[in-house]
Amino acid sequence: MSKSTKKLGSLILLTIMIIGSILAGCSNSSETSGKTKDGKTAITFMFRGQPQELKAYEATVKRYEKSHPDVKVTLVQVAPDQYDTKLKAAIAGKKIPDVFFYNPAQVKAYVNSGVLKDITEYVEGSENVNIEDIWEKGVAKYRFDGETLGQGAIYGLPKDLGPFALGYNKTMFEEAGIPLPDKDKPYTLDEFINVAQQLTKDKNGDGKSDQFGAGFNIQWALQPIAWSNGADWIDETGTKVTIDTPEFAEAVQWFADQQNKYKITPSIAEAQTLDTYQRWMKGELAFFPVGPWDMATYAEQLKFEYDLIPWPAGKTGKPAAWVGSLGIGVGATSKNAEAAAELALYLSADQEGNQALVDAQVQLPNSVTVAEQWAADTSIKPENKQEFLDIINDYGRGFPAEKTYTAEWYDEFFKNIQPVLDGKMTAEEYVKEAQPKMQKLLDAAIQQEKQAKK
Amino acid sequence: MKTTSKLYRTEQRYAYLFIAAPVIGFLIFAMVPLIYSIYGAFTNWDGLGSMDFIGLENFINVFKDEYFYKSMFNTIYMMLGIPIGIVLALLLALALNRGIPGTNTFRVLYYIPVISSIAAISILWQWAYNGDYGLVNQFLAIFGVEGPNWLQNTSTVKPALIIMAVWKGLGYTMLLYLAALQSVPKSFYEAAKLDGANAFKSFWHITLPMVKPVTFFIIVTNIIGGAQIFTEINVMTPTGGPEYSSASVVFYIWQKAFGNFQLGYASAMALVLGLFIFIITLIQFKINEKNSFELD
Incomplete structure (x- = not known):
């Protein structure tokens, strides 16, 4: 055998090894065996969030690892806008993370x-976490019996609940000498327009309004109006689109009229959320939606007082609002389902972890007891945090x-x-036109x- | 002459080895997924598990899907930026080719957008296009023009994206042209001058034909790239723009695949788009062959 053939042989071998290791790299060894090299139970956790949330979750996972010394958690942080794509790619590639947000x-x-x-068995059998103390409506979002959602086995736990309340600029009301809105009695749609018109003003006298009543984005603010007007997008059976009712059309028309007829919002070209958000932050808007995730930013940056009220109510006279949520699920293919379920529970309901997120003012407490104490704590702005809880308990959907x-x-x-x-x-x-x-x-x-x- | 020396044969083997790396990479990471997605296009694949063969149903639906046509129209509309970019880049290249002072600085300035991350650029331009506080409208306000809310308006969102795309691609095209211009033999211009040709004539009859291979290359690659425009749309108009007026085909495919569990249908659209690009490119090559010439 000549020298060069030997060289060639070794080169081929090397190439095979490199390719082999690349392929092996694709399938992380811990995923196939469920164990790390030193024999620990290995689980992966895929998640997303704002910077404060990420920090809080990292800390919670560290605490989990400390109390479970035989478990090693691999964190997979994904940018929010890429999260769904990446999760679906992981699922399609049969590499479902052990624990993930969805x-x-x-x-x-x-x-x-x-x-x-x-x-279900892990959640109900858990010694550390009392399921009764997590929002029932939150857990219900992740129950499914194969036919109907909201009942049956538990397929996830809420990371949090996100009730979307209406906020108002208290300082602006006081300056204008308008009585503050009642936190227990929602405005009617007409009353809302009336107040908003009084607050729409041209303060610097250039002929253009520079203070407005509202500035809602239809994608996030039509729901409370439509629902409280007795309309909905879909019927109860979930098979028929019901937007072609008079109540629905009325709600949509009212929404559009805010701008075109009543002129209580910034003009068409300025109706982008980013802009109205900035206007609200600058104190130019009287009403604006507030979610629990906004609290940290508002506490830091608003130069005015704000508080929460129910959304204006349509025909039914009862306010409505949506409650968003993000779930923590366990992958069906997980080799360490018990440890994974334990981590999911920990993330959803661990007292300390939850407290860290609440302190960061990016979410509501997941524990009902803690939430009630939190809502009563007047040192945290806004004062009427009870509205968030009312949305969850009474009128949120x-x-x-x-x-x-x-x-x-x-x-x-x-x-x-x-x-x-x-x-x-x-x-x-x-x-x-849109219904069909x-x-x-x-x-x-x-x-x-x-x-x-x- | 037939070379069969030992050295030649050994080197030949090494050559194959070196070629093997990208070829194997291509097979694993491009060919296999490609074939898989072609198969997927004939199924009701949801990306989660179920994948039943349904024949041509997806393709029939593609051609009945109004949003497919709309996104296709948007995609083609946004390719209007290609000729604009080419003309601007050629003009710039001509200017810089004259050796004016600061050529290197200009070259760098125009090239910075090319090497910047498209996602970062999209975010910057999103701010620039903001109706109230955006740089673009502030600039227009200097001249007393009240600019629109660029990205929220059906009639301005596509031009806004085109402007950005032209700006982003300018440096690359310019650099290609600059290289091409510098390889045009000076003697041609001297000869033309002696024959009494003016600047425009020598541009038209010498410069343009001489840079034609580069123009061809740019058109082909730009159309292929333009047909796949996605990132800037996803970042700047995450819902596909007002009335879906900025959604490109790839954006629509992506929404179908990853938003609505319709990977099979999305694969079918991707296949149609792929064929479309292939046919357009083929036509371009045919046209180019007809008009090509050779210097002796």
Whole structure:
């Protein structure tokens, strides 16, 4: 054998080794065996969040590792806008993380395709965490019995609940000498417009308003108006799109009229959320939505006093609001389901961990008892934090698409709504036109669900 | 002459080895997924597990899907930036080729956007396009023009994206042209001058034909890249813009695949898009062949 052939042989060997190690790198050894090299139980945790949240979660995981010395958690942080893509890629690649965040709207799809593990026994049998103390409505979002959501086995725990309340600029009201809104009695739609009109002003006298009543984004603020007006996007059976009712059209029209008829919002070109958000921050808006995740920023940056009230109510006279949530699930293929479920519980309900997140003012306490104490604590702004709890307990609802297989039909509603907001089309015309399109997509989603169940 | 020396044969083997690395990489990371997605296009694959063969159903639906046409139209519309970019880049290259002072500085300035991350640039431009506080509208306000809310308006969102794309690609195209211009033999211009050609004539009859291979290359690569525009749209208009007026085909495919569990349908659209790009490119090559010339 010549020298060069030997060299060639060794080169080929080297190449094979490199390629082999690249391929091996794709499948992390700990994932296949469920153990690290030194024999610890290995679990992965995929999550996302704002910087303060990430820190709080890291600390919680460290504490978990300390109390479970035989478990090693690998953290996988993903940028929020890439999270869904990455999670779905992981699922498609059969590399489901042991513990991961996911949207409650995906419970059905993930359960049907065997992505999520039923963790009921771990949750109910846990010694450290009392399930009774976590928001029942929060846990219900992750229950599924194979047919109906909200009942049956537990497929996840809420990371948090996100009730979306209405905030108002207290300082602005006081300066204008307008009586403060009642936190127990919502405005009617007309009263709301009336107050907002009084607060829409041209302060510097240049002929253009520079202080406005409101500035809502339809995607996040139409729900309370429509619901409280007795309308909804979908019927109870989850099979029919119901936006073509008079109540619904009325709510949409009212929403568009805020701008076109009553002129209580910044003009069309300025209606972008970012802008109205900035205007609210600068104290130019009287009303603006507030979620628990906003509290830290508002406490730090607002130069005025604000507080929470219920959303204005339509025909039914009762306010409505949505409650968002993000879930913590356990992968069905996890080799260490028990340790993974334990971590999920820890993240959702660990007292200290929860406290850290609450202290960072980015979420509500997951424990009902802690939440009640927190709401009563007047040292934390805003004062009427009870409104958040009222939304959860009394009048909050999940998003319309939360119970359908995909959200495509719901997204369709907002895709072409701009002409209505611009006043170029009436709400009545729009809902008539959009209903069949949305119904078609909903039918497709139902069909898709049936197929996936097979 | 047939070379069969030992050295030659050994080197040949090494050559194959070196070639093997990218080829194997291509097979594993491009060919296998490609074939898989072609198969996926004929199924109702949801990306989670279920994957049943459904024949041509996806393709029939693609051609009945109004959002597919809309996103396709948006994609083609946004390719208007390609000729604009080419003309601007050529003009810039001509200017810089004259050896004016500061050429290197300009070259660097124009090239910075090219090497910057597209996601970062998109965020910057998103701010610049903001209706109230954006740089663009503040600049327009100097001239007393009240700018629109660029990204929220159906009639301005595509031009806004085009402007950004032109700005981003300018440096790269310019550099290619600069290299091409510098390789045009000076003697051609001298000869033309002696024959009494003016500047425009020598540009038209010498410069343009001489840089044609580069122009061809730029057009082909830009159209392929333009057909796949995604990141800037995803960052700047995360919902596909007002009335879906900035959504590109790839954006729509991505939404279908990762938002709505329709990987099969998305694969079918991707296949249609791939064929579209292939056919367009093929046509370009045919046209180019017809018009090509050779210097002796």
